Amino acid sequence: MAKHTLIAYVEDVPGVLNRVASLFRRRNFNIESLTVGRTEQPGVSRLTVVVDATEAGARIVEANLYKLVNVLRVDDLTHKPSLYRELGLVKVRVTARTRSEVLQLTDVFRARVVDVDEATLVIEVTGTPEKIGKFEMVLRPYGIVEIVRTGAVAMARGHEPLSAAPPLVPTAKEEQHPDAASLSMSV
Amino acid sequence: MKLTGAEIIWECLQKEGVDVVFGYPGGAILPTYDAMTKYPQIHHVLVRHEQGATHMADGYARASGRVGVAIATSGPGATNMVTGIATAMMDSSPIVCITGQVGSKAIGTDAFQETDVTGVTLPITKHNYLVTKPGDIARAIREAFYIAKSGRPGPVLVDITKDAQQLTAEFDWEAAAPRLPGYRPSHHAPASEFARAAELINFAQRPLILAGQGIIKSGTTDAVLQLAKTAGIPITTTLLGIGAIPASSEFNLGMMGMHGEAWVNQAIQQADLLIALGMRFDDRVTGNLKTYALNAKKIHVDIDPTEINKNVPVDVALIGDLREVLTVIQPLVRKAAHAGWWKTIQGFRGDSAVRDIQSLPDSGHLYAAHVINDIWRLTQKRDTIVVTDVGQHQMWEAQYFRHDKPRSLITSGGLGTMGFALPAAIGAKFACPDKDVWVIVGDGGFQMTSCELATAEQEGIKVNVAIINNAFLGMVRQWQEFFYDKRYAATPMTGPDFVKLAEAYRLTGLRCNQRAGVKATVEKTLADKKTVVIDFVVEKEDTVFPMVPAGADLDKMIRRPKQDVMLESGSDKDWEMPAVTVAVARNGHTKASPRKTQTAKASPKPNRAVAPKGAKAGRR
Numbered sequence A: 001m002a003k004h005t006l007i008a009y010v011e012d013v014p015g016v017l018n019r020v021a022s023l024f025r026r027r028n029f030n031i032e033s034l035t036v037g038r039t040e041q042p043g044v045s046r047l048t049v050v051v052d053a054t055e056a057g058a059r060i061v062e063a064n065l066y067k068l069v070n071v072l073r074v075d076d077l078t079h080k081p082s083l084y085r086e087l088g089l090v091k092v093r094v095t096a097r098t099r100s101e102v103l104q105l106t107d108v109f110r111a112r113v114v115d116v117d118e119a120t121l122v123i124e125v126t127g128t129p130e131k132i133g134k135f136e137m138v139l140r141p142y143g144i145v146e147i148v149r150t151g152a153v154a155m156a157r158g159h160e161p162l163s164a165a166p167p168l169v170p171t172a173k174e175e176q177h178p179d180a181a182s183l184s185m186s187v
Numbered sequence B: 001m002k003l004t005g006a007e008i009i010w011e012c013l014q015k016e017g018v019d020v021v022f023g024y025p026g027g028a029i030l031p032t033y034d035a036m037t038k039y040p041q042i043h044h045v046l047v048r049h050e051q052g053a054t055h056m057a058d059g060y061a062r063a064s065g066r067v068g069v070a071i072a073t074s075g076p077g078a079t080n081m082v083t084g085i086a087t088a089m090m091d092s093s094p095i096v097c098i099t100g101q102v103g104s105k106a107i108g109t110d111a112f113q114e115t116d117v118t119g120v121t122l123p124i125t126k127h128n129y130l131v132t133k134p135g136d137i138a139r140a141i142r143e144a145f146y147i148a149k150s151g152r153p154g155p156v157l158v159d160i161t162k163d164a165q166q167l168t169a170e171f172d173w174e175a176a177a178p179r180l181p182g183y184r185p186s187h188h189a190p191a192s193e194f195a196r197a198a199e200l201i202n203f204a205q206r207p208l209i210l211a212g213q214g215i216i217k218s219g220t221t222d223a224v225l226q227l228a229k230t231a232g233i234p235i236t237t238t239l240l241g242i243g244a245i246p247a248s249s250e251f252n253l254g255m256m257g258m259h260g261e262a263w264v265n266q267a268i269q270q271a272d273l274l275i276a277l278g279m280r281f282d283d284r285v286t287g288n289l290k291t292y293a294l295n296a297k298k299i300h301v302d303i304d305p306t307e308i309n310k311n312v313p314v315d316v317a318l319i320g321d322l323r324e325v326l327t328v329i330q331p332l333v334r335k336a337a338h339a340g341w342w343k344t345i346q347g348f349r350g351d352s353a354v355r356d357i358q359s360l361p362d363s364g365h366l367y368a369a370h371v372i373n374d375i376w377r378l379t380q381k382r383d384t385i386v387v388t389d390v391g392q393h394q395m396w397e398a399q400y401f402r403h404d405k406p407r408s409l410i411t412s413g414g415l416g417t418m419g420f421a422l423p424a425a426i427g428a429k430f431a432c433p434d435k436d437v438w439v440i441v442g443d444g445g446f447q448m449t450s451c452e453l454a455t456a457e458q459e460g461i462k463v464n465v466a467i468i469n470n471a472f473l474g475m476v477r478q479w480q481e482f483f484y485d486k487r488y489a490a491t492p493m494t495g496p497d498f499v500k501l502a503e504a505y506r507l508t509g510l511r512c513n514q515r516a517g518v519k520a521t522v523e524k525t526l527a528d529k530k531t532v533v534i535d536f537v538v539e540k541e542d543t544v545f546p547m548v549p550a551g552a553d554l555d556k557m558i559r560r561p562k563q564d565v566m567l568e569s570g571s572d573k574d575w576e577m578p579a580v581t582v583a584v585a586r587n588g589h590t591k592a593s594p595r596k597t598q599t600a601k602a603s604p605k606p607n608r609a610v611a612p613k614g615a616k617a618g619r620r
């Protein structure tokens, strides 16, 4: 088992996230994180799914995602040079004595303080999920009040397009979507 | 042209070529029912329970290859459809279900009869729609039909709010063409994979074709037979593949799997190449996956990429429509005969326990296997569709009714839905009014949906219902016999007087409890113009042999104990099974004296309850 990062482009229609989530539950796939957001194309959302799976398992996840009617394209970034980023907000307890230590650590992690009061700091940290995990670890002794993580987003490096898959939003040409009447073999 | 949403629904159904719909009205779908009166070309069948409507649509689809349509109201109407939708999903049956939904403004308020139907059916549909505007109805329905029947077929549900049915919109069929950028029903395997597949076939010594329902869906019976003939490859079918290859073909060894032929399962375990054509390695087919066909390379042809390597890891996957795949592969395959392999399989056959039917005594008692086999013999010259329910009778039908044509057996395989048979048969009859439709059903399953007899009566259609009445939930009883020390918890079952029940529905009821009476009963049934219900009162505690206990190795089958082997009863003499006859002679069983008239219960069957080691009571 290893972590696999899959990118899925989906049509931005009601219920689509539910369909993806339901698929993972029903097929008993282990999701580590799932994030979703808009893309450069109107009507298309991008999902980043991190799953714990074997190589064969990842292929089955991919095939199952493709089977969802609203899923336009799926890519596995696992074996491609890629960038991974996650954002975390950490609310940590500080005293007059520990404040400067925490600020130092914040610096080391290139994180920044976004809120301050007499007893806590809220620190914003971005980076790979591992980095955020580490940041959390070093702050734990001071007393973490609350932590929130967005889950990973990912992008392949370089100028190559993700894959040679069909265009994200194919035109609604008739020949691509054969009229019901012309379908005989598959029934 | 401006139409109400309700009218748009009917216009679309008409444009999709729908001639019959199965449904049940209610508040949220009333506008659609009201508009129906303007569309007399489409016949509406009023069912007695919405589950029946879905099974009818399913039976219609399986008998014809066309899309079946079911209609229901919101809330309870829609939830009653759930079993039928799940049944269609598991067996890849193309149906479209249209449900009414509360008004769009009321959604989310727990309005009267509001259920989140698209939520409920999300995992059991190929796709579903919630439509809240009349202008969106046409496209949703067009897409629903297209998705239901293309690629790997399946059920699609369209949930339409009441206000969307009432309001008007411009109806433009052309503009409503499917727009499905993410939907990829067709796949094409690369040439390199074909070459690898052909190489495996050409070098195999002990190849075997596993024929599944995909052959029926793609209509490729002839192409598969041609492949078998060219390369000398024996064929075995799944339960849902029955009829895909004629039972009378010399290449057809019979059914594989849990209640398949012992020699077939042995052949699977010994084969060096399995060519899986449109079948999905269900757990009833493989038994213990750890020991499944370890000697064999595997080629898997399937239109659905998610089936590849799901249960059984394969060496070559040809993802695509079977018709296309077979066309490409055929010229790459070399001629072969594999005489040695065929001989080996004949050897397995001889080694098998004698088939149940030949070992059943002609003791005056009635055995389900005899009833089913007799119905087959007596209807051979007619064009017949058999629809079975789920249980022992279903397995006996698979074993003793010999199907020579695709779509001549309709049965719920993947979900194993009791109550499926009668409504599915009514649907099949609407699809094929010129064929005889027989229902073979247990006394348990029949009681689940027997209300649909009223539908048959109201519609004036004829289906022939053979109840295999063993006064037990027989298949469950069999598991209790094998795996739970014969503790028959909640399996003995009474029922109504089925003859009187039929008569109460103004139909014909017959009863038969003697082997000698089967012929006359069947003839009477065929002569009757109405739907006939026959109560075949059979041996109560009879067992389906052979059997692979759930999770056991495929070749570790529980066989009919040798002690049971009897002389063929008189009327079985013309049963053709030469290989078996030879084996019987060799084993000396032909000299065994006929069993005295004992009931199955009283007869000594020491081996019966002995399950092989490692057998465990799995899920059913």
Ligand SMILES: Cc1cc2nc3c(=O)[nH]c(=O)nc-3n(C[C@H](O)[C@H](O)[C@H](O)COP(=O)(O)OP(=O)(O)OC[C@H]3O[C@@H](n4cnc5c(N)ncnc54)[C@H](O)[C@@H]3O)c2cc1C
Binding pocket: A185, A186, B090, B091, B092, B151, B152, B153, B211, B212, B213, B214, B215, B217, B218, B237, B238, B239, B240, B241, B255, B256, B257, B258, B259, B260, B277, B278, B279, B280, B281, B282, B284, B285, B301, B302, B303, B304, B307, B320, B321, B322, B323, B390, B391, B394, B395, B412, B413, B414, B415, B416, B417, B475
């Ligand atoms: C009590 C009981 C006992 C049973 N015992 C047995 C048994 O002993 N033996 C047995 O075999 N079954 C048995 N079954 C049935 C079993 O559960 C499965 O339903 C059955 O094995 C499935 O058969 P299949 O794979 O051929 O069909 P399906 O499940 O319908 O699978 C068909 C496959 O073909 C593919 N396909 C569809 N169209 C195409 C196309 N155009 N081109 C290419 N591929 C296509 C689909 O994607 C799918 O993967 C039993 C069921 C019950 C209820």
Ligand SMILES: Cc1ncc(C[n+]2csc(CCOP(=O)(O)OP(=O)(O)O)c2C)c(N)n1
Binding pocket: B389, B390, B391, B392, B393, B394, B415, B416, B417, B418, B419, B441, B442, B443, B444, B445, B446, B468, B470, B472, B473, B474, B475, B476, B620
């Ligand atoms: C709806 C449903 N409930 C329960 C089961 C479990 N089950 C499988 S076979 C069977 C017994 C069927 O009995 P009957 O209809 O009398 O047929 P028989 O096995 O006796 O031929 C049962 C209860 C099922 N398959 N479907």
Ligand SMILES: [Mg+2]
Binding pocket: B442, B443, B444, B468, B469, B470, B471, B472, B473, B474
């Ligand atoms: Mg019964």
